[in-house]
Structures are given as C-alpha cells and as structure tokens.
Amino acid sequence: MTQLEACTRLLDPWLAHTVRIVDITDEIADVATYHLEFVDPDIGKSFSFRAGQFNMLYLPGVGEAAISISSDPAQRGTLDHTVRIAGNVTGELARAGDGATFGLRGPFGSAWPIEEALGGDVVIVTGGIGLAPLRPAIYELLNRKDEFGELSLLYGARNPFGMLYTSEYDDWGRRGLSVTTTVDRASPGWDGNVGVVPQLLDRMPLSDPANTTVMCCGPEVMMWYTARSALGRGIPPERIWISLERNMNCAIGLCGHCQFGPTFVCKDGPVLRYDRVASLLRVEGF
Ligand SMILES: Cc1cc2nc3c(=O)[nH]c(=O)nc-3n(C[C@H](O)[C@H](O)[C@H](O)COP(=O)(O)OP(=O)(O)OC[C@H]3O[C@@H](n4cnc5c(N)ncnc54)[C@H](O)[C@@H]3O)c2cc1C
Structure with missing residues (x-):
C-alpha cells in the first residue's frame, strides 16, 4: 500500500486497522500500558494524533472500547494506550500477550488546548x-x-x-x-x-x-x-x-x-x- 492509500484509509472512520502488541508495561493493579504498532507500516507512518484524542479498540467477537492515546504525539511508528480492566473489551485485552493483534480505528475527538495556552x-x-x-x-x-x-x-x-x-x-x-x-x-x-x-x-x-x-x-x-x-x-x-x-x-x-x-x-x-x-x-x- 502506498502512503497516499494509507492516508485515505485512515480517513475512513469505520475502518479498523490491525495493530500488534509489541510490549506491555504493568502500571498499577488492573492497569497496563499497551505499546502498539500497526501491522501495515504505511498506516503506521501516516497515523498521527493530537494530545487528548482517543482510539476505538476493537477486540473481534467481544466489542469496541474508547481508550485515550497515552504516548507522545511526536513519536511515530508506535503508540501507547493505558487501560484499566473495566469490562468485556478491557478484560479481553488484559488476557492478550505480546504479539497479539486486534483492530483500532481513530484517532477521534478534540485535543487539549496547547496552542491556546502558548505564552502562559x-x-x-x-x-x-x-x-x-x-x-x-x-x-x-x-x-x-x-x-x-x-x-x-x-x-x-x-x-x-x-x-x-x-x-x-x-x-x-x-x-x-x-x-x-x-x-x-x-x-x-x-x-x-x-x-x-x-x-x-x-x-x-x-x-x-x-x-x-x-x-x-x-x-x-x-x-x-x-x-x-x-x-x-x-x-x-x-x-x-x-x-x-x-x-x-x-x-x-x-x-x-x-x-x-x-x-x-x-x-x-x-x-x-x-x-x-x-x-x-x-x-x-x-
Ligand atoms: C473518550 C474516552 C476515553 C477513555 N479513555 C480510557 C483510557 O485511556 N483508559 C481506560 O482504561 N478507559 C478509558 N475509557 C473508558 C472505557 O472506554 C470504558 O471503561 C469502557 O466501558 C471499557 O469497555 P469494556 O468493554 O471493557 O467495558 P464494558 O463491558 O463496557 O463495561 C463497562 C462498565 O460496565 C460494568 N459491567 C460490565 N459488565 C457488567 C456486568 N455483567 N454486570 C454489571 N456491570 C457490568 C463494568 O464494571 C464497567 O463499569 C475512556 C472512555 C472514553 C469515552
């Protein structure tokens, strides 16, 4: 896939893209950070987000959950989600290990007002x-x-x-x-x-x-x-x-x-x- 095709696919809000867990950091009880990469590297290169936005994580056969992005917007290639076990999707995610794949669509929503805060x-x-x-x-x-x-x-x-x-x-x-x-x-x-x-x-x-x-x-x-x-x-x-x-x-x-x-x-x-x-x-x- 070319990068232009990857960008176009990212513009379709219904389309989930496959991501792979590359690492998991246990944070506190029932909370872990999942370090993810897109299976298609062109999607990975084209994906960008603003601080405060979230993705929908899609565990096939289970459902979708909204989860904020917790990594650095300037970092390309991988992204982090910090997840607390709350129910079906997050519970299933907690059972997944390194290398597991699932769907992700996004990014969605508004961002923190970084530009509005300039100078203050x-x-x-x-x-x-x-x-x-x-x-x-x-x-x-x-x-x-x-x-x-x-x-x-x-x-x-x-x-x-x-x-x-x-x-x-x-x-x-x-x-x-x-x-x-x-x-x-x-x-x-x-x-x-x-x-x-x-x-x-x-x-x-x-x-x-x-x-x-x-x-x-x-x-x-x-x-x-x-x-x-x-x-x-x-x-x-x-x-x-x-x-x-x-x-x-x-x-x-x-x-x-x-x-x-x-x-x-x-x-x-x-x-x-x-x-x-x-x-x-x-x-x-x-
Ligand atoms: C914009 C946004 C950003 C978010 N960011 C994050 C984030 O960064 N990290 C994070 O961890 N969460 C985040 N959340 C919250 C997350 O989306 C919810 O916790 C979501 O419901 C988890 O999905 P789930 O399928 O695991 O839980 P669900 O199955 O939908 O369960 C959700 C709630 O229902 C209760 N429940 C589930 N099953 C039952 C049952 N059988 N009987 C009684 N009660 C039940 C659970 O206790 C839980 O309180 C975010 C939500 C939004 C809207």
Missing part, C-alpha cells in the same frame, strides 16, 4: 488513570517548553500504589515540569501530601492566574471541585478545560450514546471547555 502557565490537574490522556500533553508541553511559562502537574491517587508513570516524574521534573502528588490515604513510608487533589490547586502559588490554563481529567466530582478552585484563584473560565468520558459506540457523532445535552462527547469532546459543559456535569451518562 499551564497547570495539569488529574487523578488516578486520568493522567493517561494528559501524558501526551505533558510530552508536547515539555518538547516545546520554551513556548510556555511555568508548567505544573498536580496528581492525586487513592493511595501511593495508585499512581501511573512514576518512573518518569524525575525526567519530567528535570525538563521543567513541577510535579506535586497527593494521596487520599497514606500508607507506611509515604511522607508526601495527603488530601484530595483540588486542595493542591487551592494552595499552589500562581504567578499570573489570568494567563494560566488548567487541563483536568479525573472523576467528574474531582473536575467540578478543580474548576471551582481554579475560578476562585482567578483563572478565567475560558482557560479551564476538562476531558469527559461517556459510554460511546460509533465515536463519530451518529449513534447518540455519548450525547451530553447538545454536546456529543465523541466528536465535540472529550476535551471541552468547562464553562460550556458545567451545567451538565452532574447529569449521569448511560
């Missing part, structure tokens, strides 16, 4: 597996560090064993990301922060709130409290962005499964400006 400070606020869709943004911000002000990550987990990508924090720190963690419940040996993650935002120093962008992903109640804290700190509503998860089927705005008022999470989101969806945030998905 960025605070990433996230909890648990919510760090997965923000890891591509961290890579991109660090790759373009000179174009931004201060970069901070506030990350919360239920306990010290619930944090993703811990082996990368030192490198992120060296490259200019201030990493602050907290846990809901400490365990022996933990001497860091204890408390919920929005409290970190309540008390972190902000040099220029009017020029600070918040990118947030986690449980909806956590995003709600984070937005409330950000607004209280003087961060403008249009600079607060969240990523929403809703059950979805088609991923292209046709089936209505992920409809959220007038918004389709699959095509208008998952990354949305908080002030545009705040009134709907407490409406349960189905």
